[in-house]
Amino acid sequence: MKTIKNIIIGFGKGGKTLAKFLAQRGEQVLMVEKSNQMYGGACINIACLPSKRLIIEAAHNTSFEDAIDGKNVMTAQLRKKNYEMLASEDNITVVDGVAHFTSNHTIEVQTTSGSTLDYKGERIFINTGAKPQIPDITGLKNNPFVITSTEAMNQSKLPRELVIIGGGYIGLEFANMFTNFGSHVTILDRHEKILPNEDDDIAEMIIQNLTDNGIKFEVGANIKQISRQDEQAVITLTNNNQHETTLFADKILIATGRQPETASLDLQNADIKVDNHGAIIVDDHLHTSVPNVWAIGDVKGGSQFTYISLDDFRIIKDELAGNGTRHVSDRSIVPTSVFIEPPLAQVGLTEKEAQKQGQDYLLFKMSAAAIPKAKVLKDTRGMLKVLVDPATNLILGATLYVQEAQEIINMIALAMRAKIPYQVLRDQIYTHPTISEAFNDLFKEPVKK
Numbered sequence: 001m002k003t004i005k006n007i008i009i010g011f012g013k014g015g016k017t018l019a020k021f022l023a024q025r026g027e028q029v030l031m032v033e034k035s036n037q038m039y040g041g042a043c044i045n046i047a048c049l050p051s052k053r054l055i056i057e058a059a060h061n062t063s064f065e066d067a068i069d070g071k072n073v074m075t076a077q078l079r080k081k082n083y084e085m086l087a088s089e090d091n092i093t094v095v096d097g098v099a100h101f102t103s104n105h106t107i108e109v110q111t112t113s114g115s116t117l118d119y120k121g122e123r124i125f126i127n128t129g130a131k132p133q134i135p136d137i138t139g140l141k142n143n144p145f146v147i148t149s150t151e152a153m154n155q156s157k158l159p160r161e162l163v164i165i166g167g168g169y170i171g172l173e174f175a176n177m178f179t180n181f182g183s184h185v186t187i188l189d190r191h192e193k194i195l196p197n198e199d200d201d202i203a204e205m206i207i208q209n210l211t212d213n214g215i216k217f218e219v220g221a222n223i224k225q226i227s228r229q230d231e232q233a234v235i236t237l238t239n240n241n242q243h244e245t246t247l248f249a250d251k252i253l254i255a256t257g258r259q260p261e262t263a264s265l266d267l268q269n270a271d272i273k274v275d276n277h278g279a280i281i282v283d284d285h286l287h288t289s290v291p292n293v294w295a296i297g298d299v300k301g302g303s304q305f306t307y308i309s310l311d312d313f314r315i316i317k318d319e320l321a322g323n324g325t326r327h328v329s330d331r332s333i334v335p336t337s338v339f340i341e342p343p344l345a346q347v348g349l350t351e352k353e354a355q356k357q358g359q360d361y362l363l364f365k366m367s368a369a370a371i372p373k374a375k376v377l378k379d380t381r382g383m384l385k386v387l388v389d390p391a392t393n394l395i396l397g398a399t400l401y402v403q404e405a406q407e408i409i410n411m412i413a414l415a416m417r418a419k420i421p422y423q424v425l426r427d428q429i430y431t432h433p434t435i436s437e438a439f440n441d442l443f444k445e446p447v448k449k
């Protein structure tokens with residue numbers, strides 16, 4: 001058995017960044033990745049980048065087939081670049097295979113070429129990501145009409161009738177994208193409301209815009225079964241009015257959340273503890289319950305974003321090469337974006353949350369229609385809402401539903417983190433015409449609550 005200083009299982013965002021960092025410090029690294037189609041991890045191959053590329057192509061009226069071809073060219077380039085980024089380092093060995101634990105510090109790798117390799121790691125970093133959570137619905141398992149987000153982005157033909165189960169991030173982004181490509185899309189969600197955590201005014205506006213774009217919603221959906229009739233799937237459900245409804249679909253996209261990828265790791269052979277959802281339990285420094293074994297990214301549960309996996313790397317880097325003062329719990333200001341049209345971006349408190357917490361706030365609110373750049377972009381839909389603490393003038397949270405919200409939310413997050421009073425954003429000189437210059441007007445006067 002070969003002993004390696006650092007073993008990283010999974011080529012995800014945090015893991016690959018850590019591999020490069022450790023190698024450049026002169027340390028030996030073994031990167032184990034189960035598929036040569038996944039070098040660089042989910043984000044570049046099957047998640048963020050291909051989906052955002054297709055979303056943009058759909059909005060630009062590119063044909064579905066051309067969009068898929070272009071996306072495949074892009075992901076192949078990114079995969080190659082990511083592989084070379086690690087493989088070009090003398091200290092890094094990339095092994096293609098599935099790793100699983102045989103004890104606390106030993107792993108076995110079933111390589112894609114059919115051999116078995118055994119390693120002992122002085123340090124082991126688990127970065128195996130997450131996989132789609134498949135709900136237990138009669139007729140769903142092994143159904144040829146059922147696809148995940150990965151397969152949805154690799155269809156050879158645009159599905160005419162698409163039913164999406166789940167109205168969260170993937171459900172909404174893919175619904176908007178497939179509608180723009182020309183599919184008829186229906187979203188089914190078991191919750192009574194889509195976007196249940198957003199303020200009602202924002203959620204209602206989004207649902208209205210998506211509905212106007214042609215998307216149908218069935219909320220409070222209890223899916224009874226999926227069957228087949230000729231060349232279509234038949235979905236039987238009851239909705240929140242308890243009406244039984246039957247839908248026909250060429251494809252059913254499952255977007256009901258993603259569960260940590262721990263099943264392949266045989267953690268029962270080690271003392272690495274997982275929670276009820278199979279997520280690896282970590283402390284504030286991302287240590288698992290076994291010394292010198294860390295978990296990075298989606299596999300440890302919690303927020304599933306590429307930038308969280310990257311920030312996990314920063315915490316580990318700080319422990320291994322800094323002063324160890326960086327913690328998971330420091331991460332209180334984390335912006336998010338849902339890439340619908342216009343995009344929805346959020347950071348900190350919503351109005352609903354502020355009220356629940358009894359937090360006093362000034363409310364700054366404006367319609368996207370008042371922004372000249374929105375007119376230039378020919379999309380004046382949306383609204384900007386920012387909450388400010390009247391005692392300190394600091395921003396408590398923002399919900400931006402407007403073109404380019406995914407960019408300008410980072411400015412708000414920065415102001416929150418650096419404790420910059422809202423007046424600085426109000427009085428800032430912005431380039432013109434931009435969406436960010438809306439802050440000049442937005443922060444002029446708080447509105448009545």
Ligand SMILES: Cc1cc2nc3c(=O)[nH]c(=O)nc-3n(C[C@H](O)[C@H](O)[C@H](O)COP(=O)(O)OP(=O)(O)OC[C@H]3O[C@@H](n4cnc5c(N)ncnc54)[C@H](O)[C@@H]3O)c2cc1C
Pocket residue numbers: 009010011012013014015032033034035038039040041042043046047048049051052097098099100127128129130149150170261264265296297298299304305306307309
């Ligand atoms: C369709 C979609 C769109 C998304 N869009 C966004 C977005 O716009 N922005 C955003 O921030 N996030 C987005 N996400 C979430 C984001 O993709 C994930 O949070 C992120 O990729 C997680 O990275 P990670 O470092 O945890 O691991 P991953 O990137 O998931 O990498 C894990 C790697 O481990 C490998 N692996 C698994 N098990 C083993 C094993 N036993 N042995 C060896 N290798 C193994 C896998 O093949 C994989 O390459 C999206 C997700 C999806 C599905």
Ligand SMILES: NC(=O)c1ccc[n+]([C@@H]2O[C@H](COP(=O)([O-])OP(=O)(O)OC[C@H]3O[C@@H](n4cnc5c(N)ncnc54)[C@H](O)[C@@H]3O)[C@@H](O)[C@H]2O)c1
Pocket residue numbers: 135165166167168169170171173188189190191221223255256257258303304305337338339
């Ligand atoms: N823009 C982004 O940053 C982005 C984009 C895509 C995905 N992601 C990440 O990937 C994760 C997974 O995305 P997702 O959309 O699969 O999960 P999600 O948690 O965002 O949404 C899942 C939805 O499925 C519904 N649901 C669950 N079980 C159901 C059932 N049996 N029947 C009907 N509805 C059901 C839930 O009510 C929920 O609305 C997200 O949480 C997010 O972290 C991020």
